[in-house]
Amino acid sequence: MNKLLLTLLIFVCTFSYSQSAPIIIDGNFEDWTSNLTTFTDTNETLDGIDLLEFQVTNDAEYLYLRIKANKEFDLTDGDLIPHNFFLYLDTDDNSTTGFKVRDDYGAELGIQFADRILFNNFTNTPKAQVNFAEVGFRSAPTVTSKEFEIAIPRASIPDGVNPLFPSSSVKILFRNRANFDWLPNLNNVFTYTFDETPVTPYQPIDINKTDANFIRVVAYNTKLNSLLDTNKLDEYERIIKVIQPDVIGFVESSDTTVEYIKSLFDNWLPLGTTDGWYVRKHGGEVTVSKWEILQEWDLDRQFPVLIDLPESYGTDLLYTNAHLNCCGANDRRQRQVDQYAAFVLDAKSPGGQITLPKNTPIVYSGDLNLVGLSNQLATLLTGQIQNIATYGSGAPLDWDDTDFKHDNALQTDIPMAYTWRSDGSNFPPGKLDFIIYSDYVLNAEKTFVIQTEEMPSDRLSLFGLQEFDTSVASDHFPVVADFSIINTTLSTEENFTLTNKVFPNPTSDLVNIQLRSFGNYDIKLFNTVGNLVLHKKEKSDLISFSTNSLSSGIYHLVISNNEGKTQFIKIVRH
Known part of the structure; x- marks a missing residue:
């Protein structure tokens, strides 16, 4: 019996880390710097989604996780790009409590992302289902990606009774059950200890404009x-x-x-x-x-x-x-x-x-x-x-x-x-x-x-x-x-140099366009819902058209020349 236990201890590799950092959950990953705690998977050949690495950090309020894979997938949809991705957190750092995922992991929280099912596995409530809101779970991005970031509140009490993080340490395990991919692999244990070193607090954004002209x-x-x-x-x-x-x-x-x-x-x-x-x-x-x-x-x-x-x-x-x-x-x-x-x-x-x-x-x-x-x-x-x-x-x-x-x-x-x-x-x-x-x-x-x-x-x-x-x-x-x-x-030149004047405006019928130079022009008139109501092309420096068939209201005149210059003018018909 003792020899067997000794043999198991020899082959179980434990990784322990601790490091605080300010993280923003926005689907950008520049704040996940290379110096943060990173666990990289061993090289392996797998079908489907291969989990490559994850990073962990914390601040006073959240445990932060970042997971990276070899190809894009949708974190909370296992059908669009097939996967069966799980996250297990042994939050009391005790493999004998919670749901026994492996001999070395007893998970108090299990998340099945493909079907959006969360299990709160405390001793008195084994496999009690909760939802993302009860945990306070946040993640990004919402679209498919090769990497995702996750935030879970350290003060979370999913069942209203048991704090999610009763210990200063948590064991973390990722798994894609679709291809039996573990991260970390069998006989490896990843433990993270919360670092209470203060980080730079988030600075609130002023709602007011800083310039009235914006x-x-x-x-x-x-x-x-x-x-x-x-x-x-x-x-x-x-x-x-x-x-x-x-x-x-x-x-x-x-x-x-x-x-x-x-x-x-x-x-x-x-x-x-x-x-x-x-x-x-x-x-x-x-x-x-x-x-x-x-x-x-x-x-x-x-x-x-x-x-x-x-x-x-x-x-x-x-x-x-x-x-x-x-x-x-x-x-x-x-x-x-x-x-x-x-x-x-x-x-x-x-x-x-x-x-x-x-x-x-x-x-x-x-x-x-x-x-x-x-x-x-x-x-x-x-x-x-x-x-x-x-x-x-x-x-x-x-x-x-x-x-x-x-x-x-x-x-x-x-x-x-x-x-x-x-x-x-x-x-x-x-x-x-x-x-x-x-x-x-x-x-x-x-x-x-x-x-x-x-x-x-x-x-x-x-x-x-x-x-x-x-x-x-x-x-x-x-x-x-x-x-x-x-x-x-x-x-400015392209906007305002095609015409000398457009008159009369407002008009009851005829509109005259006095152009700055003789040339080929394309004339379009639109009503307020964007429908083209008049279109003509002429080579001239004075173009006229009638609005007699149009109802009263506002119209938008678009004048273009062969050089690609365009001018917009509002026309009012009485």
Whole structure:
């Protein structure tokens, strides 16, 4: 008996580590530096997902884990890319208690990621199922990736009785049961001891603008028309008033009307102007702007509009409010983002359904439901179209032929980037809402997510918010970005040198265009919903056309020449 025990001890290799560090759960891994505790697997040949290494650290509040594999998979979906990935935590560092995973691991917490099942394996409640919310589990990214980061609160009490971490040490074990991959392998034990060395605390983000001239864009999913729920309007009013948006895109607002949303904003944030707030609607996507909306276009669950920024900005803004299909609809989401990429590439080139002056700022935001393949985000950033036969060859989307950018907006008061949370769901919180932009033209001065439930009382009081404002309003949180325009990129010459004047404007019939030089010109007139109502090509320096067949209202004149220069002019017909 003693000889057998001695033999087992010889072949069991124990690894013990301890190291604290500040980590941000945002799907970026730059903060997981090489000097952090790292366990690397031995070389092996396996089918499917091969777990390569993991890292561990902690701060005063969380145990942090990072897992890396040989290929992309979806952490909380075992069907999209097959895997059966488990995490076992022996939180009392005692292999004889909890669920016996192996002779050397007795797990108090077991997580089966593929089916999103969590087991709380304390002595009195063996294999009691809990959910991600009861554990306080957080992870990123929400899309497929080769690596993921995880945060578990050290103060977690999943069953309401037994603290999850009763010991100063925890044994950690990863497993892919689909191919019998262990990390660490059999006869190896990994133990981590919490390091109480203080780390740099997270610095809260100031919600206020630092410059009144910045353009504040907000993406906000209002969950099943909840703006119509009078029991939620006080919460929405406090949130909107503290954010003070310039442009906001609501989604899941299909039952609201333009008049209703306008009345809310004119009451909550009166502009003191004759027209007040401008509102346009496209299915469930509602765009609200303090500046006039000149044109709009119809894409699948995506709503591009051209916003008439004040002259001091030297340009207009192409803003798209999007609500891509959810959940298992990977194919349709890909078609949607392919369609948008093709739309932007069309906008950058003369002709087609849209032609923008060079270097017009472009912002795309909304609930993108990126919960599956990472390809859709890649297309929105890079312009790499997948459905080439339908939407043409892709190309870089920004004006300097580079990628668009998206900042991982962090929550104002915790080092997390998730934008959706539903504690009644069997999914952990995730990043579903994005703001993507042309960083050749725009600089994101500040980005953040507001979740009032995670704000301390003094911060709530500072901004006039209440603890449950965001959770009462919606299961999504508002995502905010403040943009400045990089003035050196503005193409003023191209925007404003084609014409001497356009007259009369307003008009009751005839419109005359006096051009600066004789040449070939392409003239298009659009109504306010983006429909082409007049198109003519002439070689001249004075072009006239009649509006007699058009109804009264606002129209948008687009003048282009053979050199690719374009000018936009608003026409009013009495």
